[in-house]
Amino acid sequence: MSNPALLYLQDLTGGSELIDWEWLRENFWEDIVPAVQGHIFLSFISIAIALAISLPMGVLSARYRKVYPPVTFITGVLYSVPSLAMFAILVAAGISIGPTPVIIALVAYSLLILIRNTVAGLDAVPPETIDAARGMGLTDRQILFRVELPLALPIIVAGIRIAIVTIIGIATIGAYINGGGLGKLIFDGINRQFPTMIIAGAVLATALAIVADLLLLALERYLRPWARARKA
Amino acid sequence: MISKILEVYARPDFPTLLREHIVLSATALLIAIVIALPVAVLIRNTRLGAAIAINIGNIGRAVPSLAILALALPLFGIGFWTALVALAALAIPPILINASTGLREVDRGIIDAARGMGLSGSQILTGIQLPIAAPVIFAGIRTSAVQTVASATLATFIGAGGLGDLIVEGFQRRGPEILLAGAFSVALLAIITEIGFGLLERAFTPKGLKIAQKRRGK
Numbered sequence: 001m002s003n004p005a006l007l008y009l010q011d012l013t014g015g016s017e018l019i020d021w022e023w024l025r026e027n028f029w030e031d032i033v034p035a036v037q038g039h040i041f042l043s044f045i046s047i048a049i050a051l052a053i054s055l056p057m058g059v060l061s062a063r064y065r066k067v068y069p070p071v072t073f074i075t076g077v078l079y080s081v082p083s084l085a086m087f088a089i090l091v092a093a094g095i096s097i098g099p100t101p102v103i104i105a106l107v108a109y110s111l112l113i114l115i116r117n118t119v120a121g122l123d124a125v126p127p128e129t130i131d132a133a134r135g136m137g138l139t140d141r142q143i144l145f146r147v148e149l150p151l152a153l154p155i156i157v158a159g160i161r162i163a164i165v166t167i168i169g170i171a172t173i174g175a176y177i178n179g180g181g182l183g184k185l186i187f188d189g190i191n192r193q194f195p196t197m198i199i200a201g202a203v204l205a206t207a208l209a210i211v212a213d214l215l216l217l218a219l220e221r222y223l224r225p226w227a228r229a230r231k232a
Numbered sequence: 233m234i235s236k237i238l239e240v241y242a243r244p245d246f247p248t249l250l251r252e253h254i255v256l257s258a259t260a261l262l263i264a265i266v267i268a269l270p271v272a273v274l275i276r277n278t279r280l281g282a283a284i285a286i287n288i289g290n291i292g293r294a295v296p297s298l299a300i301l302a303l304a305l306p307l308f309g310i311g312f313w314t315a316l317v318a319l320a321a322l323a324i325p326p327i328l329i330n331a332s333t334g335l336r337e338v339d340r341g342i343i344d345a346a347r348g349m350g351l352s353g354s355q356i357l358t359g360i361q362l363p364i365a366a367p368v369i370f371a372g373i374r375t376s377a378v379q380t381v382a383s384a385t386l387a388t389f390i391g392a393g394g395l396g397d398l399i400v401e402g403f404q405r406r407g408p409e410i411l412l413a414g415a416f417s418v419a420l421l422a423i424i425t426e427i428g429f430g431l432l433e434r435a436f437t438p439k440g441l442k443i444a445q446k447r448r449g450k
Contacts, residue, residue, distance in 0.1 A: 018306060076426075077423065080378055080382075080419070080422045080423050080426050081415075081418075081419040081422065081423075082381070082382035082383075082385045082418050082419065082422055083382065083385075084385045084386060084396055084399050084415075084418070085385060085399065085414065085415035085416075085418040085419045085422075086415070086419075087399075088399045088402060088403070088411040088412065088414055088415035089411070089412065089415045089419075091403070091408075091411060092402070092408035092411040092412045092415070165293060165294055168294075168296070169294075169295075169296035169297060169298075169299075170296070172296045172298045172299060173296075173297075173298050173386065176389075176403075177403070183296075183298060186298055186299065186302045187389075189302065190302055190305065190389060190390070195305075195306035198302045198303060198305065198306065199303065199306075201299065201302070202295070202296070202298075202299030202300075202302060202303050203299075205295075205296045205299055206291075206294050206295045206296065206299060209294035209295075209296070210291065210294045213290075213294060
């Protein structure tokens with residue numbers, strides 16, 4: 001088995017430039033932009049599916065307390081399976097390589113964080129507020145959608161922040177099973193012994209995670225008007 | 233299928249890969265603890281220091297583990313030491329964040345009371361701040377440990393061995409039994425780490441704190 005990393009070391013002693021700006025300029029539209037787009041696509045689809053599962057599960061777990069421990073146990077086990085192992089299991093189970101197993105894995109990783117924060121958010125709603133809403137004649141469903149979920153939203157968004165940073169990081173590994181995205185630049189860089197591609201992929205993936213984190217932080221602050229008012 | 237997987241575990245190279253994986257993860261975690269804890273202690277009383285630690289920690293969290301491993305490659309070449317440096321760097325942020333916030337969140341009133349009783353700064357640190365912060369610090373070490381075991385799987389991409397080698401081999405030879413053998417062993421190692429450090433965390437929670445936690449209904 002020829003080890004690309006070994007060849008790499010030989011190349012290293014040859015002393016090539018760490019960043020080849022010329023290559024970056026020439027391949028910007030061909031390689032870099034599609035990689036960024038692919039990465040955003042993977043992350044966005046995954047977080048959307050994860051939310052569609054986690055929100056109802058979180059509400060259910062907050063309502064029926066007995067459900068919560070098994071839910072955290074199962075999602076906790078999923079969360080601790082290393083990503084490469086998760087891809088291996090999905091592919092061995094017959095899912096062909098490509099974006100599908102990557103998205104399934106990314107969804108699986110987000111569940112624990114999102115469900116836990118949904119439950120924590122709902123728990124943090126003061127019981128008096130719910131009593132007041134009930135006293136005003138709101139039904140259970142109205143209380144959930146108009147009182148509890150809006151009040152829980154900042155904590156849920158805090159969970160989305162952690163989940164999206166995790167997703168963007170793990171999605172890079174997905175390129176190994178042809179999931180596309182910025183990891184492709186990193187793996188191609190390793191295989192071609194070309195540091196420029198590694199650095200481009202690594203820096204852009206990090207930047208994407210930071211941007212997503214900051215955007216959601218802004219959303220979280222915006223959704224907490226009471227905290228803003230207290231600060232002012 | 234199960235017997236085929238077991239055959240992979242019976243291969244002579246499996247113990248080597250397992251050992252590589254454990255040695256790599258454990259050493260990286262140890263290095264991270266040795267770096268992160270003293271830094272957290274040093275900056276415990278300065279607001280600026282804590283802000284810097286938390287920001288470094290947060291940025292560190294945003295860098296994908298694959299990115300750190302791949303970036304270490306052009307700098308240090310292939311093999312164990314490169315993976316070790318990268319994994320240690322990855323393991324630092326959770327420990328630093330938790331230790332720093334844990335130490336800072338110790339109630340000012342308690343520290344004032346201790347000072348009033350005539351305790352010195354180092355006595356306050358070892359007798360009060362560290363024991364009270366211990367569960368939070370340990371939670372950080374646990375997060376780091378599980379993450380390190382998981383990331384060590386990626387060491388295979390930079391030629392540093394470990395159980396990731398099996399998974400890569402499984403993909404290359406299209407052998408589902410090799411894939412599963414690799415995946416199960418890594419997953420089991422991660423889960424054992426999670427549970428093991430969870431028990432340690434409980435063991436390191438001071439008795440007084442456990443009573444307080446129970447009272448609050450945790």
